[in-house]
Amino acid sequence: MATLQKIRNRGGVLVSIVIGLALVAFIVGDALSSGASLINRSRNEVGEVGGESIGIQEYQQKIMKNEDFIKSMNGLSALTDEQQRMIRENTWNQIVSEIILNKEYEKLGLNVSGDELYDFLLGSNMNPAVSQLFADPNTGQVDKERARLIIKQLIEAPAGTPQKEYWLNMEEQVNTARKQEKYNTLLAKSLFVTDAQAKELAESAATTADISFIMKSYNTVSDSAVKVTANEIKDYYNSHKYLFEQEExxxxxxxxxxxxASAEDIKETEDWVNDLKPEFAEAKNVLEFANLSSEKRFQPKYYKKGELDNEELDEFLFTEKSNAVFGPYLKDNAYNIVRVAHRRVLPDSVRARHILIASNNMTQSEKLADSLAGLIRKGGDFDALARQYSADQNTSVNGGDFGWFTQDQMLQPIADSAFFSNKNEVKVVRSNYGFHVLQVTDRSKPVEKVQIGIIAKEITPSxxxxxxxxxxxxxxxxxxxxxxxxxxxxxxxxxxxxxxxxxxxxxxxxxxxxxxxxxxxxxxxxxxxxxxxxxxxxxxxxxxxxxxxxxxxxxxEEGIAPLNSVSAAIRAELIRKKKGEIIAKELTNAISGSESLLSVAQKANAEVMDATDVSFSSFQVPGVGIEPVLTAEVVTMKENEISKPIIGNQGVYVVVVNSKTVETVTPEQIEAAKRSIEQTNLYTKFRLILPALVKNAGVVDTRYKFY
Missing domain, CATH: 3.10.50 (Chitinase A; domain 3)
Incomplete structure (x- = not known):
């Protein structure tokens, strides 16, 4: 019956089970920006994928199911605007990926047989989500015969029964996940790394060099010294159009x-609060009056001296012993007035233990809690009773001990009771979780504290x-x-x-x-x-x-950006390239006839710099930044030879390798390099495959018409 209850609790929500490599979750969101032109679409469509229409009704139904799931899992009665937006986006991504991948599965002939599906649902390879549903909460074991009986009952239930719909949806999701697992395996099997590739990577990683170099920045050549023609810009654009793809x-x-708010609004708010001060000062029940009058609600917390962030207010509360009201003062765009509600001598923190009796049946739970409290007052073993009866598994193993806590760190009903209890006093306290048999085992040194009533009036425009x-x-x-x-x-x-x-x-x-x-x-x-x-x-x-x-x-428009919108960027790139050619020619002349890097530096009016432990895998070169071309050249260079000019990201370089260390590569290192390449290739393929499929499918997204 417990399993059926689980399904009843979840039956109104159709849950998607995510299994295997997370192909869709982190890719599809970025991929869906591609789509065909939005022309002549039906007013009832939110989009189209590969010619398949997605209607607003279908889309909204799936959104509602996902919203129900989120609310059920988090105990929410309503969702924020941001949560609703995220669910709409995730639902769209889910629909698009399902349509596209199902077409791929069909083309490849990927399917799941009845016997195979049964094996993953109720056989020896039971899916984790299914086994969790039928697992014994104490042992974690699954009684498969019992599970089969329950599923048989669900299948025979009338159409539309929530529990039946839940199970059928789970079957569908396990089926889909199995297809995706097969698809991922096909992708993985299509990758191959040769021994030569692995050896080259391992040797490159095992080579480090200490270098000296000079760098001539592109800034040493003025833009006016470089000529870029309209035809050069056009030629670059035509040969690099792939660089200029743009989204709609x-x-x-x-x-x-x-x-x-105007100055008049601010003055009116201040006057309203001032007018309320005499009545607040005469109020018999300070907290009740404050709660009824204030536009903001405040926790009825007790404060010790020095704890409040307003020094004047803090001083007032602990020196003024009458019913005087402090304020008004500005805080968080509101005028506030404050009065002491109660003064007490209380500890800063207490240590307590409890036995939680869950409120499955309120009358029986309260009766059991009262009985346990009476037993403890007569000398019963609290630790043993907590381990036997407490529904709080986090504390029951420690005899119900909460440890030390402050008022802010505990549920309010427990905190209110604990901080006003004597040491070793036993009480029964009710909370949303049930009934707590509570005992304070220790208290810090008590100090004077005040509970305050605050009336806040927000400053708003009239x-x-x-x-x-x-x-x-x-x-x-x-x-x-x-x-x-x-x-x-x-x-x-x-x-x-x-x-x-x-x-x-x-x-x-x-x-x-x-x-x-x-x-x-x-x-x-x-x-x-x-x-x-x-x-x-x-x-x-x-x-x-x-x-x-x-x-x-x-x-x-989506597609290739027009030339006029990218010509400035192309001009800047061509200027950089031409500057590189000018500087490289200058450095080539400086290298000619020079026997040392210092001589080259003097001719080129540059400074010699040093860097150590430069390797093929170096992220950056100290002193200049990210320069992959430079690090690649360094690894292949011979010692004590002046390089040719190397055109990089920040400028043009001339390098001398002072010393090079080449460690012997072991078979284990080669094998590790091979695995590294395989993992990188696999990640890259998974990252690129779905965006490519989405782009080829021609995704049309017209949700903006409705949301």
């Missing part, structure tokens, strides 16, 4: 109008202030239709322009936390150069604590 994006310019800010935004937006109008209004109104580059599924813009409406409208607009409007055709967007006016300045 939108560019905007915008102005924010912050919705902040409706009058909000209306004024909105009117300012409206005045700015009047007569703006184009980007040119926007620029003119900036000057006329002395406003600060911001710019942003937007992805279609982004949720934030710099300075605007919840900007989804703006981003969606940017993607729903087909032509740049004009002001964006809300669904209600207003030019004013409200997001969080801001009003914003936005113009769409550019549309970046």
């Amino acid at each position: 994006a939108r560019q905007i310019a915008y102005v924010n109008f912050d919705i902040t 409706q009058q202030t909000i209306n004024k800010i909105y009117n300012d935004a409206r005045t700015f937006a009047n007569n703006i239709n184009t980007v040119e109008d926007f620029e003119a209004a900036l000057t006329a109104n002395n406003q600060t322009k911001r710019i942003a580059n937007l992805g279609k599924n982004d949720y934030q813009i710099a300075g605007i936390d919840n900007a989804r409406e703006i981003i969606r409208e940017a993607y729903m607009t087909e032509k740049p150069g004009y002001i964006l409007t809300t669904k209600e055709k207003s030019p004013i967007f409200e997001a969080g604590d801001k009003f914003s006016v936005v113009v769409l300045t550019g549309i970046q």
Whole structure:
């Protein structure tokens, strides 16, 4: 029955089982930015994968199932906006990867037979998720006959039964995971590393060199000394188009109008708090009055002197013994007033132990807790009773001992009881976990502490202030239709322009936390150069604590970036290359006729630098940074020879190897190098395979129309 209860608890949630190499989890999110042009798609589609439509209803149903799962696993009644966004993204990635990989499995003829699936569900190779479901909680062993009986009951249950749906989903996920495992094995078997490759890597790693070198930075040649023609830029672009692939994006310019409290709002808030002080001073129940009056709730904690971060407040609480009220004072954008509720002499920390009786049946649990408490008061062995009865497995092995704790470190019901108990006193305390038989075994030295009531009134903009800010935004937006109008209004109104580059599924813009409406409208607009409007055709967007006016300045299509948008970057690269050629020619002349690196350095007006233990695997060269070409050349050079100019990332180098150490490579090192290459190749293949499949499938993502 316990297993059926597990399935009942999980039955409303269809759980995805992740098995084997984590191929999808860390790859697919980056891969899904590729997709075909969004033209003539059905209004009810959120996307398309390889010609297969994904409807909004199907997508939303899977989202809801995943949301239910997250809430069930974490004991949540609702999810935050951020959690919902993450679930939507993960659900989309899951759908896309399943469609693409299933097509691959079909092409390769990968399948799972009935006998094979049975073996992974209820046979000798039972899947870990399945075995966990049917395992005895005490022994961890699985009674397979009992498991088969339970599954038979589930299969024969009426269609739509949550527990049946849960099991059928588990079967499907185990089946899918097995196919993925086979697919991963095929990929792994397709890789091969030769002995020669492994030996070369091992020998390179075993070679280190101490070097002297000079470096001429690219900055030693001015940009004006280098000529780059339009044809050279075009030729480079045509031969390197793969470098200029870009994702779909939108560019905007915008102005924010912050919705902040005015000076009048701040004064009104302070006056409200001041007016409340006399009534607060006369209140009989300080905490109740504070909780009813305050816009923020505070834990009823006891503080000792010096513990509060406000020195004036701290001094007031421990010197003023009347019902006087401190404040108002500003903290966390609120005016606060404070009054002492209670004064006590309490320890800073206590040590206690407990026996937790889980609340499966409230009446019986409370009765058992009372009986155990009575038994302990009469001299019963607390340690033995905790080991026998406590549902808290973390403490029961230690006789129920919590160890030392402060008020903040413990559940409030237990803390409230423990800190007001005498040493060795036994109490029964109720919490959300059940009934606790609690005994304080030690207390630190008591000191004077105060419990305080705090009334906080947040400073917020009034409706009058909000209306004024909105009117300012409206005045700015009047007569703006184009980007040119926007620029003119900036000057006329002395406003600060911001710019942003937007992805279609982004949720934030710099300075605007919840900007989804703006981003969606940017993607729903087909032509740049004009002001964006809300669904209600207003030019004013409200997001969080801001009003914003936005113009769409550019549309970046997915694919190869146009030449005009990358020409500046190409020009910079060609300038760098030509500078390298100029410096290399200069250094070649300096090398000619020189017998030492010092002589070359003097001719080239450069400084000789040294580096030790440079190897093929060196991440960087001391003094210059990451230079893979330089380290590769050093390993192959002979000692005491001046190198030819080496063109690197930071400049051009000339090197002399002063000494080289070549360790003898053992067969074990060669084998280790072989395994290293295999693992690197395998990781690379797994990292690249799914993005390639996604790109070839032609993924169309139109979720921005709905979310």
